[in-house]
Amino acid sequence: MQKRQFITVLSSAILASVSGLARAQRSGTPGVTDREIKIGQTLPLSGPAASYATTGKALAAWFEFVNAEGGVNGRKLSLVQLDDGYSPPKAVEHSRRLVEREQVAFVVMPVGTPTGVAARGYFNSVKVPQLFIGSGAATWLDDVAKFPWSLGWQPLxxxxxxxxxxxxxxxxxxxxxxxxxxxxxxxxxxxxxxxxxxxxxxxxxxxxxxxxxxxxxxxxxxxxxxxxxxxxxxxxxxxxxxxxxxxxxxxxxxxxxxxxxxxxxxxxxxxxxxxxxxxxxxxxxxFLKDPADPTWKNDRQLLAWAAFMDKYNAGTPKDYNAVYGTCIAQTTVQVLKQCGNDLSRDNIVRQTRRLDIELPMMLPGLRIKTSDTRPHPVTELRLQQFDGTSWKLMSA
CATH class of the missing domain: 3.40.50.2300 (Response regulator)
Known part of the structure; x- marks a missing residue:
């Protein structure tokens, strides 16, 4: 390549890079560029509640699947996961790291009630969304007016x-x-x-x-x-x-x-x-389909989920916790799709109040439908009994 051509190509690349950076900066949201949305999560990868780590592995796997399909509105999802050991002080420390050092746009599915509550004050003070917390504690709904940047997901x-x-x-x-x-x-x-x-x-x-x-x-x-x-x-x-x-x-x-x-x-x-x-x-x-339940062994949606797990999450148990993590990942992707190119933190929270979707791995008849007056995503449950082999839904 001649020197003049090289300089022209280099200048164009620099201008494109600067232009992309400028657009990202104008978005006003750390962690968001033209090509990426950076998301954080704290969860117990070790310690007494480490069995919940499966939820985080499924979350990461679904984001990987979405990225392989082109991402969300042209942006890839980058997930930063930190091990808090189910320790509230460690959860606060890692939450600050995600926001201040890792520069994530928001946090999704931090696992646990004590850890989520401990970090909630920080997220609301800096106005960073703490979304779809892995906990059914009533405080996520009872105190939503006081902590509008924090939102649960599952039934209370x-x-x-x-x-x-x-x-x-x-x-x-x-x-x-x-x-x-x-x-x-x-x-x-x-x-x-x-x-x-x-x-x-x-x-x-x-x-x-x-x-x-x-x-x-x-x-x-x-x-x-x-x-x-x-x-x-x-x-x-x-x-x-x-x-x-x-x-x-x-x-x-x-x-x-x-x-x-x-x-x-x-x-x-x-x-x-x-x-x-x-x-x-x-x-x-x-409120979710159990992959271990023979009732669903021929269910088209469960078979599709199992194929996804085999490809993107090989080695992780295809259990209830993995279904849970997948469903929260799907809900998160839907929120981001609805955001379009307005990925401000305000709009991310706003779109969590505009959901109306059925998820493939939720039990039949259950639906996510939210509004400003009803911000909590999943509100219904069905009873099931174990028959020695599998769970069976009960009529009463």
């Missing part, structure tokens, strides 16, 4: 508690109920919703026990609750605590009706380690 734990209470009253009106709950906002919301749902029958709760997510075991709590004479056990906790609870109840010969929370209902990662025969009869609320 209070709604889950009310749903379980309704079923208990319908099927065992004279039940003696024991509750084992994680000692944080999420577990307390479940307990609060359960009590609201029981109403005048709240006195049927004969024992309440809490546990910390860092506790090495919950065996002593299970023994104490058996001694209370309870014939119904409601458990809310991490997959680890749920596995321990089901094992201990079986080991001591306690056979109450058992309800477990949706976040810890995975067949491969929770019920299989317990022993499928030992988990028979357990009930849980649900």
């Amino acid at each position: 734990f209070t709604d889950e508690g009310r749903t379980l209470a309704k079923h208990i009253l319908q099927t065992r009106p004279n039940a003696k109920i024991a509750v084992l709950y994680q000692n944080d906002d999420a577990g307390k919301d479940l307990l609060r919703g359960l009590k609201i749902g029981l109403g005048a029958s709240v006195k049927q709760i004969v024992r309440e026990e809490s546990h910390e997510v860092t506790d090495p075991t919950v065996d002593s709590q299970i023994v104490t609750m058996q001694a209370s004479g309870a014939d119904v056990l409601v458990m809310w906790g991490s997959p680890k605590a749920t596995i321990q609870s089901l094992r201990k109840a079986n080991d001591i010969g306690w056979k109450p009706m058992i309800y477990i929370n949706q976040n810890s209902s995975s067949v491969p990662t929770v019920l299989t380690p317990v022993g499928l025969d030992k988990a028979k009869g357990v009930i849980s609320a649900a």
Whole structure:
């Protein structure tokens, strides 16, 4: 190439680069260029809640799939994930790093109630969206006016508690109920919703026990609750605590009706380690299709999801948590599509209030529909019971 041609080509490249940078700067949103949208996430890749890491792996895989298809409105999605170990102080530290050092446009699906609550004040002070938090704590809806930059996604734990209470009253009106709950906002919301749902029958709760997510075991709590004479056990906790609870109840010969929370209902990662025969009869609320349920083995949408997982997320369990991460990724992509070229943080939050979509892996009949007065994306649940092999949707 001649010198003059080289200079012309180089000048054109520099001008194009400067022009693109100028447009990105005019957008006013860090992490957004003509070619990229940079997104952050904090989650427990290690520590006592590391089983939730599957959700983040599925989120990253869906973004990779979208990028392979051309991205969103011509922009590729770049995801920065940081391990907070389910520690609130670490979550705050990493949230600041994502915003101030990594320069992400927003954060999506930070996993956990205590970690999400700890970082919420920071995100709202700097007006950076904290979207689709991996938690069903009622605070995401109750305090939305105070913290407008923070938004949950899944059904609230209070709604889950009310749903379980309704079923208990319908099927065992004279039940003696024991509750084992994680000692944080999420577990307390479940307990609060359960009590609201029981109403005048709240006195049927004969024992309440809490546990910390860092506790090495919950065996002593299970023994104490058996001694209370309870014939119904409601458990809310991490997959680890749920596995321990089901094992201990079986080991001591306690056979109450058992309800477990949706976040810890995975067949491969929770019920299989317990022993499928030992988990028979357990009930849980649900709003997503469970890949381990033979009901969906020929479902076209689940088969398409499984093929995606095989290609983009090989080695990660195709379980309930992976479905959860995929659905939040799909919701995030829809928000960004609706934003068009207005990727200001204000508009990103605004579009979360303009959703009207059905996701392939949600249970039939359930839909995401949001508005300014109803900003929470998923609000409904269905009950399911484990038959020793798979989850079966219940009519009641």
